Structure formats: structure tokens, C-alpha cells
Amino acid sequence: MNRKNEHLQICLNEDVQAQHTTTGLEEYTLEYDALPELDFEEISLETKFLGKTLSAPLMIGAMTGGTPQAAEFNKRLAQAAAEIGIAMALGSQRPMLQNPEDESFMVKKYAPKLKLLLGNLGAVQLNYGVQPSQIREILEKTQCDALNFHLNPLQEAIQPEGDKNFKNLLSKLHQTIDELPYPVLIKEVGCGISTTTALKLKTLPIAGVEVAGVGGTSWAFIEAMRNQDPIAKTTGVHLKEFGVPTAQSIQICRKIFPEKYVVASGGLRTGLDIAKALALGADIAAFALPALKAAETHEILQFLNQIVYELKTILFITGSANVRSLRGKIFKK
Numbered sequence: 001m002n003r004k005n006e007h008l009q010i011c012l013n014e015d016v017q018a019q020h021t022t023t024g025l026e027e028y029t030l031e032y033d034a035l036p037e038l039d040f041e042e043i044s045l046e047t048k049f050l051g052k053t054l055s056a057p058l059m060i061g062a063m064t065g066g067t068p069q070a071a072e073f074n075k076r077l078a079q080a081a082a083e084i085g086i087a088m089a090l091g092s093q094r095p096m097l098q099n100p101e102d103e104s105f106m107v108k109k110y111a112p113k114l115k116l117l118l119g120n121l122g123a124v125q126l127n128y129g130v131q132p133s134q135i136r137e138i139l140e141k142t143q144c145d146a147l148n149f150h151l152n153p154l155q156e157a158i159q160p161e162g163d164k165n166f167k168n169l170l171s172k173l174h175q176t177i178d179e180l181p182y183p184v185l186i187k188e189v190g191c192g193i194s195t196t197t198a199l200k201l202k203t204l205p206i207a208g209v210e211v212a213g214v215g216g217t218s219w220a221f222i223e224a225m226r227n228q229d230p231i232a233k234t235t236g237v238h239l240k241e242f243g244v245p246t247a248q249s250i251q252i253c254r255k256i257f258p259e260k261y262v263v264a265s266g267g268l269r270t271g272l273d274i275a276k277a278l279a280l281g282a283d284i285a286a287f288a289l290p291a292l293k294a295a296e297t298h299e300i301l302q303f304l305n306q307i308v309y310e311l312k313t314i315l316f317i318t319g320s321a322n323v324r325s326l327r328g329k330i331f332k333k
């Protein structure tokens, strides 16, 4: 079985989420307003993101591609995202570097109305010979609107076949982003973005960041489950919940990037989690693992509709006519 299929199987069948460290969102309460002076029906979740208007501030997070099973997941996710009017991110397009015709990433043919599609590649690949022209080609082939570069040193350190040379990446990222005719976001994969990292990223010409904080899916743990080497495996288990919790990472990134997009992610599971993330300063929110699980059982539309209704209800009961006016209506318990 190849790596991508192993990832899917482990994510669907094992307890890959943080158990002892939370997103930190449970420490916060949204400010209730019993007299909202709003008509529920007039509340708008519409959100501008990367030049597109989404029906809600939501994105299906970067997950997969590269195998027939991944193709089926991508198709279901893209069709649901298009129907609801939200954004979707592809999983790492590294397989396309070998085979630019890889069909599993070509979701636009099933979901031509998809509002916004983000491509994805590990930033570390820039240290392993990947050229901006190749990145441009895979983004063109998949008709992406933007690129999400992921940073994942912990995952690579535990992954049996991991790429562990992260030297000089900041300058290579700068050069590459300058050459790409696409907006670029930088994301983690579940360890969050700290102040130290954010200050480095601030020097780049990026459109924004996706925090992917601790509290949800753990890639140290997933790679530990794949690794037969006892030392690497134990290290992955010990570091399962290492990093910056989501609530903290959102606030760090909003402070360091006051004018750029901040995407909240990492352990967001309900409309309430998402509302808190938006109130803490995020522009939109993304979720990965729950969308995968819902797609497996053909319940992805129900899952998305649930989140949308919950979010709209929270806007109503916090007296927020739109998403932007939710910001700041939150306090620590």
C-alpha cells in the first residue's frame, strides 16, 4: 500500500487526534445577546477570501490525492464544497510532480462551480529540486486559484521516508513565491504557527497563513503508526501533541499579520468551534479529518449544512449581522 492510502486508512481507523491537549477554544465564551435586534433570515455568512465570495467562511482542508481512493474522496468533497459555496484545498500535489496528468487531483471536472480551489505542496520540496515552473504547471492543470505551501518538520522527522532538510527554506520560499502568478498561503499540518515562525513568514510576500494548530489531527502520531523503527515510532508517540494550540496560534497570527488572511484550523469540529475561531480573529476556518469521515459515509453535505446552520445561529444570538461583526465578541472564562 502506498503512503497516501496508508494515511487515509490510519486517519479513518485509528484515534489520530490529540487526546490531552485541546485547541484551547473551550477556555473562551462568545458574548451572548438576548436582544440581537436582527432578523435571522437576513444574517449573511458571505465572506470574501482570496478575491472570491464564499457563501460561508469555510474551507475543506488540504487532505489527499494520488490514488484511486483519494480521487473518490476528492470528488465527493469538491462536489459538496461547490454545492454549499465554500472553498476546498487539495492534498499535497507531490504525485503530480512525477505525473502531471494525475486525475485524482482534477476535481474541477466534477465540480466546475467550485468557488475557490487551493493547491498544495510541502515547502521542503524546494530543497529537493522542485522548480517554480513545475509548481505553476500543476496549479494550471488542476485549475487552482491559489497555493497552500505546507510546513511539516515534525511529520517529516517521524515519517519513514521523510525529507528532513529544512535549511535555507525561507529564502527559497521567497524566490519561488515571487515567481508564481498565484496568491500563496503558508500552513502547518497540525502543530500550529508560533510567534517565532510567524515572524519569519512575515518577511514573505504571502497572502496569509493557515494555522493548523494542536487539538485535532496529529501527523507525528500518524507517521509513528507507519514507522517500524522503534526509536522514531516512540518519538512520534511522545510528540503526538507537540506544538501551538489552535486558539493561541490564531491570536499570534492575527497580531503578526494584521492585514493578511488568517485561516483557522486544527481540531475545529463544530460551528461553535468555528465561531470562536472567527471571533478570535480568523477570516475563515478549515477542517480536515471530520470532512474525510463524513465523505466516507456520504454525509458530507449534512456535515457542512450542520456547520453552516450552527454558525448562522451563533451570529444571530451574538447580535452579529455578518461574519466580520463577530470579531472580538469573545472573552476568556
Ligand SMILES: Cc1cc2nc3c(=O)[nH]c(=O)nc-3n(C[C@H](O)[C@H](O)[C@H](O)COP(=O)(O)O)c2cc1C
Residues within 6 Å of the ligand: 007, 008, 011, 061, 062, 063, 064, 090, 091, 092, 120, 149, 150, 187, 188, 189, 190, 212, 213, 215, 216, 217, 265, 266, 267, 268, 286, 287, 288, 289, 290, 292
Ligand atoms: C487524511 C489527511 C491528509 C492530509 N494531507 C495533507 C496534505 O497533503 N497537505 C497538507 O498541507 N495538510 C494535510 N493534512 C492536514 C490538514 O490539512 C490539517 O492541517 C490538519 O489535519 C488539522 O486539521 P484537522 O484537525 O481538522 O484534521 C491532512 C489531513 C488529513 C486528515
